[in-house]
Amino acid sequence: MADYIQYFIEHSGQITAIYSVAIVWLGLLVFGGAVGGAQRERAFDPLVGWALVSLVFTLSGVFLNASFQYLAGGTLAAAVGAGIWIWRRDGALVPSALLKMILIASPLLILVSAMHASQWDEFSGWLSVPRYLMDTDALPSRANPYINSALPGYPFSWHYVTFLASLMAGYLLENAGALSNVLLLLMFGVMVSKLIARGAGNEASARAPGWSLLAIGALATTLLNPTFAQKIVLTTYADTSSAVAMGAAVVLAWFIIEELAAGRDARLGALSWQMGAVLLVLISLKQATPALAGLTVLAMVFVALRDGAVKISRLARLLPAIVGPPLIIFFAWRYHLSIESNITEMRIAGFDEWLIAYIPDIVGRMLLVLSKKGYYLVLVVLVVVIGVRGFIRSETPLDRFAALAAMVVLGYNAFLLFSYVTVFGKFDALRAASYWRYNMHLGLVVVAFTAYGAATYWRCRLAERWPLSRLSWLPIALLIIAPLVFAPKLRFDRAPWTNFYRTVSIDVAELLQPGNGLVVLDPAGSGESAQIMAFNMRPGMNFRGYRAAFDVITVKIVTDLVRQDNISHILIHSHSPHVGTVFGDKIVPGQSYLFKKLGPSSWETLGQWPHPKNAKR
Template sequence: MHFLPHHLADLAALAQMALAFLALCLVGRFVGGRQAQFEIDALAGWGLLAALLTLWGVATTLSLRIPAAAFLAAALVAVIWPGRRPDRAAWGELGRLVVLVLPILAIMATILPSQSDIFMNLMPNAAYLVDHGTFPTAGAPDAHSFLPVAPYNTQLVPFLGSLVIGGFQAGGLALFTICLYLMAALLFARMLVTPIDGADARPETRPGWAATGFGILLVTLLNPGFVPRVAFAGYGEAPVAITLLFAGWLACRAMVAMTAGETGRTSLVQLALVLVALVNVKQQAIGMLIAFALAAILVAGYERQIGWRRAALAFGAAALPAMALYLVWRVFVLTRFPDGELKPLPFDEWNWGNLAPIFVSMGKVVVEKITFFACVAVLFVFLERRLRHRQLDATGKALGLAAATFLLYNGFLVVTYIGHFPGVMSVEAHSFFRYNTHLALLIEFALVVTIRNRLTPWLASCPSLARQAGVAAIVLALLVPVGFAKRLRFDFDQPQPVVRQLALQLAPELKDDDRVALLLPGDTNSVDWMLMSLLHFSAPRRPGLDVKPWDHADQAAFDEAAAEGYGLAFLSCTKGNSLGLPDHASALLRHGADGWEPVKVWPYPPVDPKQRWQPALAPGPLCRS
């Protein structure tokens, strides 16, 4: 396993994330109270960090490092504050999790940036925070991003980590999502030992080794929406799914407390902070927030002991801070960077006539991803049985919340398809499965609490079987990542290593203020973004480099580059060139009095024709047809 850490420096990104998450946990304890629940405290702390830094960044031009440093100081206060300091049992709980995820952490510690959206906006935006300590605006330095003012909640945590261990870490976003999954695993472990109908103040049983092992399996191997190259890449899918899982757990806890005549205040406050973290993960997250809030009101209002008015007040108030933060960010974007985000179509241009093909496309995805949607079907079967017998107990509330959110969110997706995607893109249900994975952990949460209630009495009567199942969970949690190491390290899938090698060869030949034309014949807006991001943000970083791509490499492209003042040109594939360069190579050229002359030429190594290349990157620019 050549990707395992070999030097202490290889652990810098992981150390940043570990310390950032520890700070989130400690600050979140000021909301959660004396009973330490690291995973819930971490999500609440993330919501506090997101609100603090976003409001600071839109209200002032002062550096975000000031409120971030204050946040770290609050974490140190929690360490020494007797009423908020985690006890030995809480640290033991976290320690068991760390031991059981060591294989995952070892395999993923050196994860490299991967996937298109990472290069197009997520990594550039994260680097901008570290470099400048502010959000980008129209008059600020170039962020080298396709969406420079996309929501920033995921980038804020790596930024916090950079204050503890300095420097931008390219793999920070991927490790952020991995740490979030570990928090989700700890929450599932708690579900297995804690009934959902426990009151807020009830002392909780700590999840042991077996429960923690099962929790890890539930968020990875047994998760119907888990796709490593999406879940662990640093995309917004994992943060949305995980915040929604926590929101579901806290909402159900609040409903149970309200049914019993209590206020459920602690759960509702924590829920509000989790929704604050959710809303600015990505642009579609506002749809998830609205769908979840409406679903919570519907399910709680159905309960006579709560009633519609109390449900609307409680869960409307819980969603209000997130809505306010979303509106604040929208105002900032529209006033400070009006051209820097994706926008919906005007209402009179909505593609209402495409509803039929959109539903057909959605149906095809359902058939292709039958495992995921079979879990959805089981969810509705369980819910129907409870509604038939009028059993909307704690488990019924979890089922109802997941089902209602699923329906409302998919309605939001349909509106997005006809009102956001132009032309031919609106005919298909774009990324329908990927968007539905946002719901995967909430659906699994409802199924787990349902099945748990059925299995607990049976396992209690068969203690030897329960012990064997626990041992199996521990062994699988430790061994499965090793067996799937190649799938987990999707950043080594071809042709990503080829593009990285191009960047490594080219970078030493460039100065920070150079202007370079990238001539990428046959590109499809894929290789260009990866290569540009690697040149700007991988060591040695050159954020001032002026790079412009062309998707052709004919004489017209060379003439255009020279006319625009680009003194250097990188030709990614010399096949069929008219400059006398050898075929099947890449080359750096300099423009002089006699035209374009080669500076360096790098032949491509032989490629195994049986080796499978991922379709995400165009093969043409890399001399592979």
């Protein structure tokens, strides 16, 4: 029983994590509410506030080289002022629907507050970048290289969230991203609840969803979400935030088209500025997300052109508010990368290196990946089929929503194919690397349309035969119980080997001195142990790489490696005949070792750690 309780209550740092992340998102929410106007969609206030903070931080960092800690202090003061103003104006800081959603989902939030980093990309980039930001107080540059971080040229909007929460906590808050992901899904769940009510023809519930409807919205974005993968959502990865921003952008685009089609003007200004803010966030999350932003705008224009009720001149007047904010931050960041050319990001290869001849193989692999995600594939096929029909008909709100969703789904997958051909190397392209993860960016677009479409179908065909009021308790119960049932699966961060690597890396970092160079040998491992080691090395210590199961390891390679002048220490996490030949009886299977080099072939054992028992790698 005690072990089970630790899934939810494990350490005192949970309190710090919850209040730090809550303060950050409360600040973003009040910023969004302060600038959004009375006709805004309140569910998206946190995204609008996030856009404002991202814009200020990025422009100040790029053009003024401003101190980010001073900016954070100013942001906190401004948030307090905005909060006081909103309290006086609205009588509350947080919409009641979001508060109810958070209360129902509190078991999940408590569980996530106990988690810590455990995934490869968290250690190599998504957490190392915010830590560099805390340590150096500046963006990466030639003068301020983020040495041990992968792809620091990625946009920084997601990093700002972890950075701000970590400043509140006083240390790097490893689960700030995971908690933020859950809050973002709940925020979008509020919108899904409203879409369901709108599709069901219940305008009163669309304005103020009840407990049961809110629980359905939360389930739609979590347990029933076809792209919910716990090792993505409950980490610091930016894919969930990308999906939320993409879903919000498409929903706002649809709202704008509906207002234009109905000839209403009152909400157009507020919705357009909100969409521009959401696109600003979207475009500054990952290197691929500008494609999502562009596809959303293009899809909106095409749907408007197809619909005879929409005057294109009216849409054209809204476009500066929609595309202006994202273009500002996009070009500011591109300018920064252009003058600091040592910052790494993924780049398009030369035309002669494009994998054009392999397009059939790549497409086949993409289809194979999707075929293994049956639930998602079925929904995507429905979206595309209904979307094509909707674009042709363009008569109802459902037609227009379906057309929007189908265009971005098809367009983004075409973009991914282009990326595999022109950006990824042959090895990654032929296995469609991370294809499922990229499709997660579309997940909430699919969820939003499915929710609205299912509610519309129920209203038109099933409402009289299938009244659902007697089951109103069920979604609430499911949302509360699900984290309790799936806790062992959700707490993947407690994996024995991951925690072993973390323990060893912390011990090793204590034994190293500035100027030391360390290499990791783990011939039976994936390389995860090396990423964790690099993450925990302190400033001045030099990580010299690793050799793992996917690398060629021979006696000569190991011998040449350990004789390099810039390597003073070697960490061995697993045994192999080649490693054993070089180190002899100094190592035995079932142990990890830290050696200090005394000479070309002379080593002193500084540490030794027994491996976890009966645990699979």
